[in-house]
Amino acid sequence: MTRDDPVKHLFLWPAFLVVLAIAIFPLIFSLANSFMSLRLVPPMPARYVGLENYADLLTQPRFWQTVRTTALIAFTSVAFQFVIGFAIALALAGKVRGVEFFRVTFLMPMLVAPVAVALVARQILNPTMGPLNQIATFFGFANLPYLTEANWALGSLIAVEIWQWTPFVILLLLAGLQGLPDDVYEAAELENASPWQQFWGITFPMMLPISAAVIFIRIVESFKIIDTVFVMTGGGPGVATETLTLFAYQEGFKKFNLGYTSALSFLFLAVVLILSLVYLALLKPYLEKYK
C-alpha cells in the first residue's frame, strides 16, 4: 500500500462509474419518488406527500407479515445451508472417496435458474402426481398440501432454497479450507489432538472470517427472494408466503403505484441494513479475536 501512481484512477473508475450510474443513480431517483404520490395507471400528476407513503406502510399489517415471512425463509434456509455446507466441505477437503465426482455434481444446483428450479419443485411437490406424494402415501400421508397450506408452503420454499444455495456455501468454504496451512494440523497431530478438538480448536476459528462472509452474503441474497416464490406459490395461499420483493412487485407492477413502491423498497432496504449492522456488531469481537 505504499505505491502511488495516477494510473490507479484508470483501474478504479470504470467499475465505479458503472455502479454509480446504473445502481446508485436510479436509487436517488426512486428516493425522490418515494416522497411523492405518483401513479402511472391511471396517470396522476406527481404530488409531494412527504412521509405519508412511509407512515402508511408502517401501519399496514401486510408489510410486517411480509417482513416476518422473508426473515423466516432467509434465516432458516441459511442456517441449514451453512451446517450442511460446512459438513460437506469438510468431507471434500478430507478427500472422501469419489471427491472429484462429488465436487462437480454438488455445484450444479446453484447454477440452475431459480425459475426452472421452481417449476421442477412444482412437479415434484404435486399433491397427486408427484413422486414425493407417492413416498408420503407409502408412509400413510397421502395428498399433503405441499404448496397450498401456509406452513407446508413455507417449508417447501425453504427446502428449495437449501437445495439451490448450499452449493454456494460448499464452494466458498472448500476454497477456504484448502487455503488453511498444513503445519498447524501437523503440530496438533503431534499433540495428539482428537479430530473433534482439531475442528473446534483450529478449523472453525480459522474459517470464521470466511464463514461470516458466506452467511452474510446468503442472508442478504435470500432477502431478495422472488423468482422461486413467484413461480411456486405466487405468494399464496392468501399472502402467507408473500416476500418483500413480491409485495413490492404486486404494488409496483400490478397497481403501478410508483411512490408507494419506492417507499416500500426503502423500508425493505432499512430492514436489511439494520439486520446487517446487528450481524456485523455481534460478530466483530469474534472476528478480531482470531485475527
Next chain:
Amino acid sequence: MSIRDLKGSRKRWSLVLCLIWFAFTVFPLYWVAITSLKTPPDVVGGPTYFPFIDFQPTLKAWRELLSGVRGEFYANFWSSTIVAVSSAVIATLLGAMAAYALVRFPFRVRLLSGIIFFAVAMGGFLFGREILGIAPATASILAFCVALALSVFINRFPLPGKVLENDDIVFWFVSQRLFPPIVVAFALFLLYSEMGKMGFKMTDTYLGLTLAYIAFSLPIVVWLMRDFISALPLEIEEAALVDNVPQWRIFLQIVLPMARPGLIATFVITLAFTWNEFLFALFLTNSEWQTLPVLIAGQNSQRGDEWWAISAAALVAIIPMIVVAGLLGRLMRSGLLSGAVK
C-alpha cells in the same frame, strides 16, 4: 496424502453424507430430465421413475420445442447467451481492475464530497423536473453529470469531515448488493423509457440489459477479487516495478495470470447470476432481447400441467449451466482453483 485427509470410520461416514446429499441434489434434475421424455398419459398417470422399464421414453416434447410449434425459443436462447456471457466477462474484468487498484494503491475520498454528490444529484433532478420543467431523463442525466463533476472537484480541497479510504470504498461497492434490486429495476425501467422518448432506445436493447447486469455483478466481483488479489505475493510485482514495467502490463501479464483461479471462480459465479437473472430481464426487455428465464416463468401459467413440455423448456435453461459446472469441476481438478498461489 495430506495430514488433513480423513481416516477410518470418519471417511466412511463422510462418504455416506456425500451420497445422501448427492441423491438430494440430483433427483430433481433427474426428474425434470425424464419428465421431458414422457408422453402426456405417463405424466398424468402418476409418478414413474425409469425409462424403458416403467414408461416408454419419447422425444415428442423436444421435437415440438425445437421445431418451434409451441412458440419461438431460439431468439430467447441467443439473447440470453450473448447478454449473460458478455456482461459476466466485462464485470469480471472491470471488477478485477477495481479490486487491484483498491488492494495496491491508496485512495482518499472525503465523505463530504460523497454527500455533496448525493444532495446535488437529487436536488438537481427535482429542481430540473419541477421548476425548470425539463423532461425527467434529461434532468436526471444533467443532475448526475453536474453532481459527479462537482464532487470530484471538491474532493481536491482539504474539507473537514471523515476521509474514506480503500476499505470504505470496498464497503461502498459491496453495500450495493444490499439494495433490493426491484427498486432499481423499476427506476431503471422508468429512466430507460424516458431516454427512449428522447430518441435513445434503452429498453429491450443489448446495451440496456448488459449495463444493468454489469452494475449488479460488480459488487460481488470486487469483493471476491479483492480477497484473491490481496492473497497474491507482492515480490514479483515489486521486481517488475524495479525494472520499470508499466503498470498496465504488470496488471495484464503478472496479476491476472496469477489470479486466474479467482478470476475463473468469480466469472462462473457472475455467469450463473447473469444467465439466471429474472427481475431485470422482465422489466428491461420485452421481445427482441427477452431472456430464457422470463420465457420459462410464463410456461406454467400458459400451459397448466403440461409438464413434459415445461420440463423440456426448463432443461434448455438448465443444461448450459450444468456444462459450465462440469468445466469448473475440471478446472478445479487440474489444480487451478486450489492452491495455485504457492
